[in-house]
Amino acid sequence: MKVLLVDDEKKFVSALAQRLSLRGIEADWVTDPTEALERVTPGKYEAAVLDVKMPGMDGIELRRRLAKIDPTMKFILVTGHGSDRDYDVGMKEVSYYIIKPFKIEDLVDKLRGLSGQ
Amino acid sequence: MRRLLFRFSPQFLDAGSGGESRTVLFNYRRIWLVSVLLLLAVSILPMGLLVIISSQLAREAIGSENRLRAVRLTSNTRRTISFFLEERLDALRFIARQESFRGLNSELQLAYLLRDLQMGFGGFVDLGLINADGLQVRYAGPFDLTGKNYGGQEWFRVCVEKGFFISDIFLGFRQIPHMIIALKVPKKDGSFYLLRATLDTRKIIRILSSLELSEGSDAFLCNREGLIQTPSKYYGNVLQRFELGLPGYSPRSRVIEARDRKGKPILIGYAYIKDSPYVLILVKRGEEIMKGWFSLRTKINWIFFLSIITVCVVVLGISTFMVNRVYENDQARLRAMERLEASSRLISIGRLAAGVAHEINNPLAIISENAGLMKDLFTLKKEYREDPQLMGLVDDVLESVERCGEITKQLLGFARHVEARVTPIRLEEVVAEVISFLKKEASYRKIEIQTDIPSDFPVVFLDRGKLQQILLNLVNNAFQAMDDGGRLQIKARERSDGRVEIEVRDTGCGISEEDQKKIFEPFFTTKGTKGGTGLGLSITYGLVQKLKGDIKVRSALGKGTTFTVVLPLKIERKEDEGPACG
Numbered sequence: 001m002k003v004l005l006v007d008d009e010k011k012f013v014s015a016l017a018q019r020l021s022l023r024g025i026e027a028d029w030v031t032d033p034t035e036a037l038e039r040v041t042p043g044k045y046e047a048a049v050l051d052v053k054m055p056g057m058d059g060i061e062l063r064r065r066l067a068k069i070d071p072t073m074k075f076i077l078v079t080g081h082g083s084d085r086d087y088d089v090g091m092k093e094v095s096y097y098i099i100k101p102f103k104i105e106d107l108v109d110k111l112r113g114l115s116g117q
Numbered sequence: 118m119r120r121l122l123f124r125f126s127p128q129f130l131d132a133g134s135g136g137e138s139r140t141v142l143f144n145y146r147r148i149w150l151v152s153v154l155l156l157l158a159v160s161i162l163p164m165g166l167l168v169i170i171s172s173q174l175a176r177e178a179i180g181s182e183n184r185l186r187a188v189r190l191t192s193n194t195r196r197t198i199s200f201f202l203e204e205r206l207d208a209l210r211f212i213a214r215q216e217s218f219r220g221l222n223s224e225l226q227l228a229y230l231l232r233d234l235q236m237g238f239g240g241f242v243d244l245g246l247i248n249a250d251g252l253q254v255r256y257a258g259p260f261d262l263t264g265k266n267y268g269g270q271e272w273f274r275v276c277v278e279k280g281f282f283i284s285d286i287f288l289g290f291r292q293i294p295h296m297i298i299a300l301k302v303p304k305k306d307g308s309f310y311l312l313r314a315t316l317d318t319r320k321i322i323r324i325l326s327s328l329e330l331s332e333g334s335d336a337f338l339c340n341r342e343g344l345i346q347t348p349s350k351y352y353g354n355v356l357q358r359f360e361l362g363l364p365g366y367s368p369r370s371r372v373i374e375a376r377d378r379k380g381k382p383i384l385i386g387y388a389y390i391k392d393s394p395y396v397l398i399l400v401k402r403g404e405e406i407m408k409g410w411f412s413l414r415t416k417i418n419w420i421f422f423l424s425i426i427t428v429c430v431v432v433l434g435i436s437t438f439m440v441n442r443v444y445e446n447d448q449a450r451l452r453a454m455e456r457l458e459a460s461s462r463l464i465s466i467g468r469l470a471a472g473v474a475h476e477i478n479n480p481l482a483i484i485s486e487n488a489g490l491m492k493d494l495f496t497l498k499k500e501y502r503e504d505p506q507l508m509g510l511v512d513d514v515l516e517s518v519e520r521c522g523e524i525t526k527q528l529l530g531f532a533r534h535v536e537a538r539v540t541p542i543r544l545e546e547v548v549a550e551v552i553s554f555l556k557k558e559a560s561y562r563k564i565e566i567q568t569d570i571p572s573d574f575p576v577v578f579l580d581r582g583k584l585q586q587i588l589l590n591l592v593n594n595a596f597q598a599m600d601d602g603g604r605l606q607i608k609a610r611e612r613s614d615g616r617v618e619i620e621v622r623d624t625g626c627g628i629s630e631e632d633q634k635k636i637f638e639p640f641f642t643t644k645g646t647k648g649g650t651g652l653g654l655s656i657t658y659g660l661v662q663k664l665k666g667d668i669k670v671r672s673a674l675g676k677g678t679t680f681t682v683v684l685p686l687k688i689e690r691k692e693d694e695g696p697a698c699g
């Protein structure tokens with residue numbers, strides 16, 4: 001399975017991508033939401049893991065745009081923030097909402113679950 | 118008695134004097150005192166002035182009324198006596214006109230005239246005819262006075278000079294009080310003769326005694342030397358000196374105030390009777406004079422006294438009531454302010470904590486992922502995988518990150534307002550569930566758990582999970598506070614204001630007063646090294662707030678702690694936020 005990671009923290013997202021690939025999940029990563037929009041083409045990624053708080057465009061907005069490009073894509077939102085609005089909106093529109101820091105196993109389980117559906 | 122006083126003494130009296138730490142905004146005692154004094158002053162002062170002025174007026178009115186009456190009586194009596202004397206003289210004048218000297222100059226004729234006078238006027242005792250030399254030439258009467266010479270006597274001289282004469286009352290040789298009147302009658306030849314009559318005093322005495330005088334009053338005649346002429350009840354016998362002294366001459370009737378020999382106030386009315394040696398004296402006693410005044414004054418005093426009592430009671434009542442109301446309002450305001458302060462402090466602390474948690478979570482994620490990657494990489498290489506120290510270090514890092522993450526998540530939970538999921542809840546079920554979590558520990562530690570939830574306790578519409586967590590936190594807390602063998606009580610009741618109250622009481626170590634203020638703040642803990650993040654109660658607080666409730670703590674060191682949670686019967690879902698997440 002192939003996933004896209006979008007997070008403005010490069011140190012975080014690069015390490016995460018490497019760990020996922022060690023666990024058999026092929027992960028591309030970008031730190032800029034606009035770059036993510038350029039990368040995604042229909043059918044290229046099965047799922048995307050998005051940070052909620054990013055400069056320029058937040059994860060929720062990015063999810064909407066990506067969903068337009070590829071309606072079959074699944075999304076997991078990741079955030080260090082826990083504001084009510086983000087949580088409510090996030091839970092309405094995405095399958096999972098994970099608060100940082102999390103265990104890699106949690107994410108892997110959830111990604112596997114998504115692809116199994 | 119003291120207890121009774123205490124019961125009625127208003128609350129504000131003790132304000133600020135006891136060990137209370139509550140702030141006192143004003144000096145309520147002072148306000149009360151000022152209010153009482155001011156109200157008493159403005160109500161009693163005018164009343165007192167009015168009473169004094171009006172009683173003075175009444176007293177003056179009664180006094181002058183009495184004087185007037187005395188003057189009138191004196192004046193009338195004077196006229197009567199004056200008229201009586203004048204009448205007797207006129208009788209003699211009539212005789213002198215009617216009869217010539219020749220006609221009078223006969224014992225028989227004189228006796229006839231005397232009889233006529235006695236019949237017509239009364240009071241005449243005898244009648245004499247005296248020539249210009251003072252010799253009584255003819256006499257009619259009970260004594261033999263014919264030929265008596267009055268020529269050298271004072272009265273004869275006065276009568277010749279003035280034309281008539283009225284004598285003092287004297288005893289004479291007959292030892293009977295009497296008086297004489299005499300009239301000078303001119304003859305045609307230029308000489309004159311005198312008509313002289315003796316009057317007994319009974320008629321005058323009768324005039325005086327017929328005055329309707331009140332008890333203690335007296336009326337009598339004096340002569341101008343101050344000798345009493347007619348009987349007096351209180352001021353001496355006939356022909357004794359009037360003990361109070363004769364008032365100075367006045368042509369008209371007058372009244373003076375004086376004191377009798379016992380020092381009591383009296384009113385003396387007197388009149389010098391014209392053309393006679395007499396002075397009419399009328400004495401009224403002070404008590405008698407002011408009798409009306411005294412009864413009026415007693416009445417006024419009573420009314421004044423009762424009014425003052427009433428005013429005092431009303432003023433005290435009103436002042437106490439008002440000041441107490443002010444005090445109660447102030448206290449309520451202070452309490453509200455304190456509550457507001459505490460909750461706003463908690464809210465801002467919560468925001469701060471959540472902000473800190475946000476900021477920490479991102480770097481934590483980096484540490485976590487990088488350490489994780491390190492571990493992954495170690496796992497791939499045999500030489501590292503089998504180095505227990507390296508693997509242990511990485512695991513320590515990951516474990517610590519996980520702990521940090523737990524704390525920040527709890528902090529976020531304290532601040533986050535996730536919408537409540539409202540379901541109908543039976544409280545006894547939730548309580549039973551919570552207790553079931555701790556049953557094992559309770560039996561192990563011999564902690565007795567009592568629940569007291571009335572059977573008619575209403576079904577509440579709240580978030581079940583939050584309510585459960587609130588109760589769990591409180592019960593957990595109680596367990597931690599208690600030594601083995603303690604007792605935990607969970608009570609619930611419906612309040613009159615349409616809310617429900619849940620009480621969790623333990624017999625634990627208690628919380629000091631100072632700590633009670635901080636107990637809901639995040640990271641506040643008394644457990645020290647024994648563990649506990651200090652977040653439990655602050656999270657509970659946040660949960661109660663989300664359920665639109667209120668939580669309070671009451672505690673005594675060494676005796677135990679009671680947490681009281683007040684919750685609404687139901688909370689409304691906010692429609693504009695859409696359905697709850699699922």
